[in-house]
Amino acid sequence: MRLRRLQRADIEAVRDGFASGIAAATTRWMFPRSLPSKLGWFDDMEASKEHDAFAIVVNRRVVGICSLRPPRFAGRELTIAIFDPAMRGRGLGTFAVTELCRFGFSQLRLRRIELGVYPNHRAAIACYARCGFQYEALLRRYVYHNGVWTDAMWMSLLRSEMGLKKNERAR
Amino acid sequence: MDGSLWPLGNGDGVGKAARATGAPKAMTAMKRTKTAGRKGMRERSTTSARLPATWLVGSGVRLRPVEPSDARPLQRWLDRPSARQWLSELLPRAGPQLAWIAQLATDPAKPSFIIETSLGAQIGLATLSVEGVQAKLGIAIQDTRRVGLDRCAEAVRLLADAAFRVLPLQRIEVRVLPSNEFAVEVYEEAGFSREGVLRKVAFHAGKARDELMLSLLWEEWMARRASI
Ligand SMILES: CC(C)(COP(=O)(O)OP(=O)(O)OC[C@H]1O[C@@H](n2cnc3c(N)ncnc32)[C@H](O)[C@@H]1OP(=O)(O)O)[C@@H](O)C(=O)NCCC(=O)NCCS
Numbered sequence: 001m002r003l004r005r006l007q008r009a010d011i012e013a014v015r016d017g018f019a020s021g022i023a024a025a026t027t028r029w030m031f032p033r034s035l036p037s038k039l040g041w042f043d044d045m046e047a048s049k050e051h052d053a054f055a056i057v058v059n060r061r062v063v064g065i066c067s068l069r070p071p072r073f074a075g076r077e078l079t080i081a082i083f084d085p086a087m088r089g090r091g092l093g094t095f096a097v098t099e100l101c102r103f104g105f106s107q108l109r110l111r112r113i114e115l116g117v118y119p120n121h122r123a124a125i126a127c128y129a130r131c132g133f134q135y136e137a138l139l140r141r142y143v144y145h146n147g148v149w150t151d152a153m154w155m156s157l158l159r160s161e162m163g164l165k166k167n168e169r170a171r
Numbered sequence: 172m173d174g175s176l177w178p179l180g181n182g183d184g185v186g187k188a189a190r191a192t193g194a195p196k197a198m199t200a201m202k203r204t205k206t207a208g209r210k211g212m213r214e215r216s217t218t219s220a221r222l223p224a225t226w227l228v229g230s231g232v233r234l235r236p237v238e239p240s241d242a243r244p245l246q247r248w249l250d251r252p253s254a255r256q257w258l259s260e261l262l263p264r265a266g267p268q269l270a271w272i273a274q275l276a277t278d279p280a281k282p283s284f285i286i287e288t289s290l291g292a293q294i295g296l297a298t299l300s301v302e303g304v305q306a307k308l309g310i311a312i313q314d315t316r317r318v319g320l321d322r323c324a325e326a327v328r329l330l331a332d333a334a335f336r337v338l339p340l341q342r343i344e345v346r347v348l349p350s351n352e353f354a355v356e357v358y359e360e361a362g363f364s365r366e367g368v369l370r371k372v373a374f375h376a377g378k379a380r381d382e383l384m385l386s387l388l389w390e391e392w393m394a395r396r397a398s399i
Binding site for chain 1: 223224226389392
């Protein structure tokens with residue numbers, strides 16, 4: 001398994017992953033999107049200095065996506081989705097989140113990475129906790145999800161909390 | 172085209188796009204036997220594997236996003252007099268403009284979907300026009316007689332359900348010509364309630380016409396969802 005920069009050629013797989021609704025219950029319900037509108041999203045991401053997306057690749061197959069996008073509060077917001085349910089719960093999420101944070105702190109020189117997760121999403125919370133994320137707040141009625149305004153658990157990881165190797169550390 | 176359902180004859184419509192996406196076109200019985208010999212079987216088996224991904228799936232129909240390649244066949248279809256009969260003022264007056272249709276593939280305020288049978292044959296178009304906490308719904312079926320009330324209503328239900336799940340809407344409304352009895356029946360079957368007749372609000376065939384307003388409220392959707 002590895003993480004690599006998301007490419008234009010990956011967009012169809014990413015579009016299909018979200019359009020199938022297979023990750024919607026624990027992320028967001030979104031209308032299935034046409035290929036050009038998803039490609040437009042990709043181009044905006046590429047043009048932005050505040051948005052980096054990566055493909056999660058297993059045996060050369062794109063099985064998920066993760067990103068550091070502009071924050072709700074400060075730093076960057078982390079997002080992740082592994083599409084194939086058979087690929088979940090095997091440490092892939094922990095690996096991707098760790099790699100992504102390492103990239104964010106060492107390459108982007110971020111001080112803070114934040115994320116939101118539904119309070120009942122035990123697997124994701126366990127995964128983030130294992131990567132060092134700290135619980136900050138329960139943001140009440142924060143996300144419109146599946147027909148209702150839902151609470152979001154907010155977590156963050158600070159650069160000082162991530163065990164960086166010496167050569168990755170900012171002075 | 173919101174609030175419009177209209178009948179078209181067999182063989183009209185979006186067949187080109189169907190072939191482009193690898194799905195069979197809405198076939199008449201005759202056409203089906205024609206293709207069955209040479210490549211009918213293969214077409215069928217690849218069809219289910221290559222259906223465009225979507226979570227808007229019911230027992231009889233599925234809704235997938237409009238792609239740019241759908242624009243031309245949709246235009247040919249919507250320009251037919253039999254289709255124009257029911258078109259509302261939302262559609263460009265001089266005939267559905269290609270650019271307007273192509274925009275359906277990318278405009279975030281107009282989530283638009285091709286209605287397909289479970290096998291991938293294309294049977295119509297469903298669009299939503301979102302304005303703040305309200306949305307207008309519109310649906311067009313090529314051949315309402317063959318598609319039938321249940322599948323038409325299911326397409327409406329799928330789109331309304333998805334809209335309430337995705338967007339914080341208070342209501343979804345639909346406007347139809349009172350004479351379009353089949354459409355009224357479809358929307359009522361899908362859970363919409365009649366609100367009244369808006370007088371001379373639409374232009375159809377060069378005349379100002381009344382329109383019947385129907386709506387589905389978030390509470391009504393939520394209550395029905397809880398009871399399922
Ligand atoms: C959330 C997600 C990224 C996690 O990735 P993953 O590869 O499945 O996670 P990992 O295998 O690295 O770790 C999962 C952890 O949850 C635990 N876990 C799994 N299922 C669980 C459950 N039902 N209840 C409690 N803990 C559970 C695992 O034991 C593991 O913890 P551990 O390492 O301490 O034992 C992934 O499941 C996913 O993409 N899901 C769909 C999209 C999504 O929900 N995205 C996140 C939105 S915030």
